[in-house]
Amino acid sequence: MSILTRPILEINLQNLIDNYKNLQKLCSPAEAAAVVKDNAYSLGAPEVSKALYDFAKCRTFFVAHAVEGATIAPLLPDAKIYVLQGIGEDSADLIKKHHLFPVITSWDMFEFWKENRIPSIKPAVYIETGLNRLGFREKDLPRFSEKDKQEFGLVISHLACADTKEHFMNQHQLQKFIELKNLYFPKLKASLSASDGAFLGNDFCFDMVRLGAALYGINTAPYRQNQMKAVVTVKAPVLQISDLEKGEFVGYGATYRAASNKKLAIVSIGYGDGIPRSLSNIGKVYFKTFGQLHEARIIGKISMDNIICDVTEISGLQVGDLAIVLDSDYTLDDIGRDAGTIGYEVLSRLGKNPRYKRIIIPAT
Amino acid sequence: MSILTRPILEINLQNLIDNYKNLQKLCSPAEAAAVVKDNAYSLGAPEVSKALYDFAKCRTFFVAHAVEGATIAPLLPDAKIYVLQGIGEDSADLIKKHHLFPVITSWDMFEFWKENRIPSIKPAVYIETGLNRLGFREKDLPRFSEKDKQEFGLVISHLACADTKEHFMNQHQLQKFIELKNLYFPKLKASLSASDGAFLGNDFCFDMVRLGAALYGINTAPYRQNQMKAVVTVKAPVLQISDLEKGEFVGYGATYRAASNKKLAIVSIGYGDGIPRSLSNIGKVYFKTFGQLHEARIIGKISMDNIICDVTEISGLQVGDLAIVLDSDYTLDDIGRDAGTIGYEVLSRLGKNPRYKRIIIPAT
Numbered sequence: 157m158s159i160l161t162r163p164i165l166e167i168n169l170q171n172l173i174d175n176y177k178n179l180q181k182l183c184s185p186a187e188a189a190a191v192v193k194d195n196a197y198s199l200g201a202p203e204v205s206k207a208l209y210d211f212a213k214c215r216t217f218f219v220a221h222a223v224e225g226a227t228i229a230p231l232l233p234d235a236k237i238y239v240l241q242g243i244g245e246d247s248a249d250l251i252k253k254h255h256l257f258p259v260i261t262s263w264d265m266f267e268f269w270k271e272n273r274i275p276s277i278k279p280a281v282y283i284e285t286g287l288n289r290l291g292f293r294e295k296d297l298p299r300f301s302e303k304d305k306q307e308f309g310l311v312i313s314h315l316a317c318a319d320t321k322e323h324f325m326n327q328h329q330l331q332k333f334i335e336l337k338n339l340y341f342p343k344l345k346a347s348l349s350a351s352d353g354a355f356l357g358n359d360f361c362f363d364m365v366r367l368g369a370a371l372y373g374i375n376t377a378p379y380r381q382n383q384m385k386a387v388v389t390v391k392a393p394v395l396q397i398s399d400l401e402k403g404e405f406v407g408y409g410a411t412y413r414a415a416s417n418k419k420l421a422i423v424s425i426g427y428g429d430g431i432p433r434s435l436s437n438i439g440k441v442y443f444k445t446f447g448q449l450h451e452a453r454i455i456g457k458i459s460m461d462n463i464i465c466d467v468t469e470i471s472g473l474q475v476g477d478l479a480i481v482l483d484s485d486y487t488l489d490d491i492g493r494d495a496g497t498i499g500y501e502v503l504s505r506l507g508k509n510p511r512y513k514r515i516i517i518p519a520t
Numbered sequence: 521m522s523i524l525t526r527p528i529l530e531i532n533l534q535n536l537i538d539n540y541k542n543l544q545k546l547c548s549p550a551e552a553a554a555v556v557k558d559n560a561y562s563l564g565a566p567e568v569s570k571a572l573y574d575f576a577k578c579r580t581f582f583v584a585h586a587v588e589g590a591t592i593a594p595l596l597p598d599a600k601i602y603v604l605q606g607i608g609e610d611s612a613d614l615i616k617k618h619h620l621f622p623v624i625t626s627w628d629m630f631e632f633w634k635e636n637r638i639p640s641i642k643p644a645v646y647i648e649t650g651l652n653r654l655g656f657r658e659k660d661l662p663r664f665s666e667k668d669k670q671e672f673g674l675v676i677s678h679l680a681c682a683d684t685k686e687h688f689m690n691q692h693q694l695q696k697f698i699e700l701k702n703l704y705f706p707k708l709k710a711s712l713s714a715s716d717g718a719f720l721g722n723d724f725c726f727d728m729v730r731l732g733a734a735l736y737g738i739n740t741a742p743y744r745q746n747q748m749k750a751v752v753t754v755k756a757p758v759l760q761i762s763d764l765e766k767g768e769f770v771g772y773g774a775t776y777r778a779a780s781n782k783k784l785a786i787v788s789i790g791y792g793d794g795i796p797r798s799l800s801n802i803g804k805v806y807f808k809t810f811g812q813l814h815e816a817r818i819i820g821k822i823s824m825d826n827i828i829c830d831v832t833e834i835s836g837l838q839v840g841d842l843a844i845v846l847d848s849d850y851t852l853d854d855i856g857r858d859a860g861t862i863g864y865e866v867l868s869r870l871g872k873n874p875r876y877k878r879i880i881i882p883a884t
Contacts, residue, residue, distance in 0.1 A: 157628065158608070158609055159606075159607070159608035159609055159628060159629055159632040160608045160609060160610050161585060161586070161605040161606060161607070161608040161610055161611045162585060162587070162605075162610050162611065193792070193824065193825065194792035194824055194825070194873070194875075195873070195874070195875075220792070220824070220825040220875070221525060221526060221825075221875045222525070223526065223874075223875050224875055240825065241525040241526075241759065241788055241825060242523075242525060242759070243523070243525070244522070244523035244524045244525040244526075244757075244840075245522055245523055245524060246524050246525055246526050246877065247525045247526065261759065261760055262759070262760040262762075262839070264521065264523060264760070264839045265523055265759075265760075268523040284762075286768075286769065287770075287771065287772070288762070288764055288768060288769065288770045288771070288784065288820075288828070289770075289771065289786055289820075289823065289826055289828060290759060290760055290786050290826065291760075293762055293763070316769065316771065316772055316773065316774055317772070317773055317774055319773075320773075323774075325769070325774055393608075395605065395606070395625065395626070395629075395654060396625055396626040396628070396629075396654055396655075398626075398648075398652070398657055399657070400652055404652060405650065405652065405680065405689070406651075406652045406653075407651065407652070407653065407680065408651070408680055408681070409680065409681055409683075409684075410680055410681055410687075410689055420652065422653055422654050424605055427864075427865050427868060428557070428558035428584070428868050433861050433862070433865045434798070434860065434861065456652075456653075459653065460557065460558055460584070460864065460868060461557065461558070461584040461585075461604065461605060462653055462654065464652070464653060475626070475628045476608075496798065497797050497798065498797070500791075500824065501791050501797045504791060504792050504824060505869065505872075508869075508872035508873065509558070509559070509872065510559070510587075511558075511559075511584070511585045511587050511588055513610065
């Protein structure tokens with residue numbers, strides 16, 4: 157028996173590289189760019205980018221903010237780093253300093269770019285095809301002069317429903333992208349898809365695919381078995397095992413009441429560590445005892461630092477044993493579904509707490 | 521008009537100090553300890569602790585993990601820092617090095633403590649009174665010898681339902697705490713309550729109250745008007761304003777369809793910045809134009825870096841204007857309620873993304 161207190165976040169960079177190479181094949185001959193925004197979906201953009209650069213020869217990266225690009229640019233000497241939120245008064249300095257490539261999304265931003273142009277940088281132009289988020293609307297495009305168009309080095313758009321193979325939006329956006337690209341930016345390299353789009357077929361890949369969620373193990377094509385390896389594993393130690401008597405309550409708000417005598421394990425991880433509180437009384441963890449995997453339900457409200465699990469039926473469990481919170485059998489997608497959200501949001505939270513004991517399995 | 525790209529997190533340390541002093545009066549004559557676990561609920565434990573130490577003479581702090589205590593100990597020379605998750609093989613070194621005070625929660629941990637005792641440190645003993653999370657159960661307590669009891673410097677427990685004034689658990693836990701404390705630890709200083717318990721009355725305050733959520737502006741006594749000042753404000757710039765035609769869709773999964781022509785604002789903040797994705801098609805932000813505050817509904821799915829707001833009815837809005845995502849009028853508690861969770865979880869997420877532009881208003 158051990159006494160352990162810290163949750164553990166394990167990041168497998170070799171699996172990340174394997175995922176990249178698999179996706180690269182799927183996209184080929186399009187270039188496979190890596191999306192490392194939100195600090196590589198919370199896992200650490202410097203480590204993730206460097207692994208992709210060194211072990212998979214990835215040379216194009218996408219971040220959301222210039223301040224994110226600044227953390228990786230010094231590690232990736234001849235890479236191109238695009239900034240999806242573009243350029244503004246609060247990011248122009250960093251974009252210049254680190255030689256980042258802004259994605260220009262509107263006329264207002266394009267005017268700003270022309271006043272703050274950086275020699276040797278050719279930004280991307282983002283055209284809107286149906287997501288109705290950022291990007292130039294179709295009616296804006298005729299305003300571009302021939303000279304304006306020469307500012308850009310890449311034309312991109314983004315799919316709204318690519319995780320649903322038969323969704324009508326996919327063909328609609330594909331045709332719109334082809335139409336607008338051919339009409340206004342026929343000479344530019346083009347990129348329409350993120351990971352989910354790559355699974356829709358080669359038509360969707362153009363010159364470059366922007367690989368994000370799937371790199372990190374998320375199933376971005378949920379209509380088929382996940383082809384990706386798990387990149388993140390989360391475990392947390394049992395701090396205490398206690399009896400709970402019939403009729404007793406558990407956790408904040410006394411939302412759980414025992415219908416019979418129970419055995420509880422208090423596990424040292426909570427919503428502060430990114431475990432969605434919506435898993436209260438719903439979620440589960442796994443324990444391995446005597447070589448067998450056992451499911452244990454989370455009971456009561458999840459608190460900031462702890463979850464409470466029903467381990468009544470699990471014999472041989474000891475203090476210091478590790479609860480498996482996330483792994484290749486209970487995935488980001490599973491947790492997202494159980495928590496009423498998506499694996500992307502779960503992943504984005506997990507790596508953000510520095511109190512995790514972080515184990516990085518390097519790529520080779 | 522400005523072009524701005526980064527969300528802004530403003531932390532008002534003066535309001536934090538004001539909250540502390542107000543709560544201190546409420547608890548008096550009990551000592552007011554500060555709970556700064558989870559990196560001070562994500563706001564930055566070093567800055568928060570130092571402000572409380574310098575401007576409010578706070579000398580007792582609680583963290584969850586030893587690794588959190590290690591980040592603040594060097595800044596707080598003569599403070600006592602308690603570690604709620606206790607001591608184990610993975611934290612004993614840090615506890616010793618930084619002279620932290622572990623909270624001992626079980627017999628197993630107590631045995632570990634006795635084998636790894638640190639001279640001049642008197643840990644706290646945590647007794648369970650109804651939350652059924654960590655802590656010595658009543659039936660364990662007779663095992664303590666008189667010598668064992670002298671190991672400790674403080675006895676604590678924790679309330680399960682203190683945010684509900686009339687909840688039967690409050691009196692139950694209070695009586696149980698008094699009974700067990702008098703029977704087993706009559707000479708120790710005692711602490712039962714966090715912020716929410718302090719509002720239940722002086723009976724609940726004993727020698728020390730552990731002030732957490734209320735310090736940061738959360739209403740921990742939701743049956744009465746919030747007495748706390750807002751400590752966190754979140755704003756994010758409008759990156760783009762666009763028309764949306766009747767029948768068009770918005771965002772991932774095309775979950776929003778316009779029933780009439782609309783005007784959209786794309787705001788540069790998303791779930792990567794801690795905005796709960798469960799606010800998709802439900803949440804709202806505010807804009808100030810011509811001195812008036814206007815509500816704008818979030819439409820479509822919240823994405824990692826952006827939210828899309830319906831600003832059809834708001835005239836005078838410009839690119840670069842700041843959406844008010846959280847402030848003293850639309851509070852952590854409001855967002856928690858709208859997102860189907862509590863303000864605590866919202867707060868715990870907000871400060872965790874380093875890409876925020878952080879503005880700290882110092883205490884004076």
